[in-house]
Amino acid sequence: MKQMNITSAKYNSSEGENVSINCTIDGQQLSVPLDPANRHYAEIMRQVEAGELTIQDAES
Amino acid sequence: MSKARQLADFSDIAPDIGRRNLIINGAMQVAQRGTSETGVTSMKYANAPDHYQLVINNMGAYTVSQSTDAPDGFANSYKIQCTTADASPAAGDYFFFWTKHEGQDVQHLKFGTASAQQLSLSFWVKSNMTGTWQVNFRDKDNGRLITGTYTTNSADTWEYKTITVDGDTGSSGFTNDNNESFSLEFPLGAGTDFTSGTAPTAWEGSVNANRAASNTVNIASSTSNYWAITGVQLEVGSVATPFEHRSYGEELALCQRYLYWWDSTGSNYAFFASGPAQDTDDLRYLVNYPVQMRATPTLGYNGPLRSFGRVTVNGLSSVSLNVQTQFSSAIRVEDTGHAAGEPYLLGAQNTYSAYIYFEAEL
Numbered sequence: 001m002k003q004m005n006i007t008s009a010k011y012n013s014s015e016g017e018n019v020s021i022n023c024t025i026d027g028q029q030l031s032v033p034l035d036p037a038n039r040h041y042a043e044i045m046r047q048v049e050a051g052e053l054t055i056q057d058a059e060s
Numbered sequence: 061m062s063k064a065r066q067l068a069d070f071s072d073i074a075p076d077i078g079r080r081n082l083i084i085n086g087a088m089q090v091a092q093r094g095t096s097e098t099g100v101t102s103m104k105y106a107n108a109p110d111h112y113q114l115v116i117n118n119m120g121a122y123t124v125s126q127s128t129d130a131p132d133g134f135a136n137s138y139k140i141q142c143t144t145a146d147a148s149p150a151a152g153d154y155f156f157f158w159t160k161h162e163g164q165d166v167q168h169l170k171f172g173t174a175s176a177q178q179l180s181l182s183f184w185v186k187s188n189m190t191g192t193w194q195v196n197f198r199d200k201d202n203g204r205l206i207t208g209t210y211t212t213n214s215a216d217t218w219e220y221k222t223i224t225v226d227g228d229t230g231s232s233g234f235t236n237d238n239n240e241s242f243s244l245e246f247p248l249g250a251g252t253d254f255t256s257g258t259a260p261t262a263w264e265g266s267v268n269a270n271r272a273a274s275n276t277v278n279i280a281s282s283t284s285n286y287w288a289i290t291g292v293q294l295e296v297g298s299v300a301t302p303f304e305h306r307s308y309g310e311e312l313a314l315c316q317r318y319l320y321w322w323d324s325t326g327s328n329y330a331f332f333a334s335g336p337a338q339d340t341d342d343l344r345y346l347v348n349y350p351v352q353m354r355a356t357p358t359l360g361y362n363g364p365l366r367s368f369g370r371v372t373v374n375g376l377s378s379v380s381l382n383v384q385t386q387f388s389s390a391i392r393v394e395d396t397g398h399a400a401g402e403p404y405l406l407g408a409q410n411t412y413s414a415y416i417y418f419e420a421e422l
Contacts, residue, residue, distance in 0.1 A: 020382070
């Protein structure tokens with residue numbers, strides 16, 4: 001099945017820990033939690049593991 | 061015959077005589093995202109009735125809506141109108157219409173046991189196309205499928221359809237959690253990758269070639285085509301009973317487990333959340349969801365948004381989840397000019413079209 005079109009992804013951190021991923025999915029700005037049960041996070045991780053997407057580090 | 065005997069006999073036919081309908085938003089009452097969307101070409105939850113997913117791949121374009129065209133006793137339907145045709149779909153093209161269930165909500169179906177329950181699906185459907193359509197009952201946990209069919213006999217006419225299928229005694233049952241276990245799938249058109257098989261009428265391993273094998277119609281064949289559905293009910297038992305109408309408030313609460321939506325249609329300066337400045341450039345806004353969400357949700361938004369307080373900042377651009385659970389979130393906004401501890405409000409900046417949402421769909 002055709003999956004989401006993710007055009008950017010960057011970790012958002014708080015007090016030194018990653019807490020979410022700010023990304024653009026199908027043209028929509030989203031902030032995605034690090035929860036495997038979340039469909040956006042699951043797809044981000046699938047694309048990362050497939051080598052289709054890189055998540056940028058959070059700004060320090 | 062005593063009333064008790066009559067009730068017992070009826071319970072054998074329709075075991076769930078209390079809350080019967082497993083379908084959320086079966087009457088298409090709730091449309092939090094909006095009531096219409098044009099140019100739909102891909103997989104998404106659209107601006108149309110909640111909790112139904114469009115799954116489209118290279119199969120034309122569509123306007124979808126929460127339509128007021130509905131059969132007697134209903135106010136709304138989910139209408140899909142083809143606007144760009146694909147009369148000759150490639151092998152891998154498809155258009156499915158889905159609604160999904162969490163595993164913990166289908167444990168009473170007893171799949172994977174000798175007592176697996178029969179299921180009866182009923183719904184109202186209307187289309188300009190006459191012909192045969194397939195419906196798929198899908199077990200995601202075990203990769204299994206059973207199908208039924210319905211026929212639209214008269215063009216442009218609301219017709220009531222029922223389909224009963226057996227429970228699945230041959231699976232390992234549904235996982236008891238908050239992830240997708242069971243779904244209903246309505247194929248609206250597909251290429252040969254999905255039509256070249258034979259639609260199973262007993263549970264078996266799911267094969268793509270069987271998922272639209274009985275369809276004699278293709279919604280993408282013409283821009284004249286439409287398909288509309290409402291009154292969707294899935295219940296335990298061998299008989300489809302009359303639709304279980306629920307109030308708007310009940311359906312909204314059920315939908316909010318998967319989508320909590322706020323927008324500024326009521327006021328161009330509407331406020332959504334409040335919270336303090338953490339320091340000069342970091343605000344945190346607390347949002348408590350009206351119901352526990354299925355999973356930790358995604359935050360989406362559209363502005364312009366503003367932080368309102370001692371220093372008002374317009375056109376917020378850095379909005380993200382900070383601390384989040386299934387119950388609440390802290391929205392983090394990064395801008396400038398604040399002092400730690402100052403109170404602020406988050407809301408629309410002179411627009412009726414701002415929105416913020418939390419989404420935990422399956």
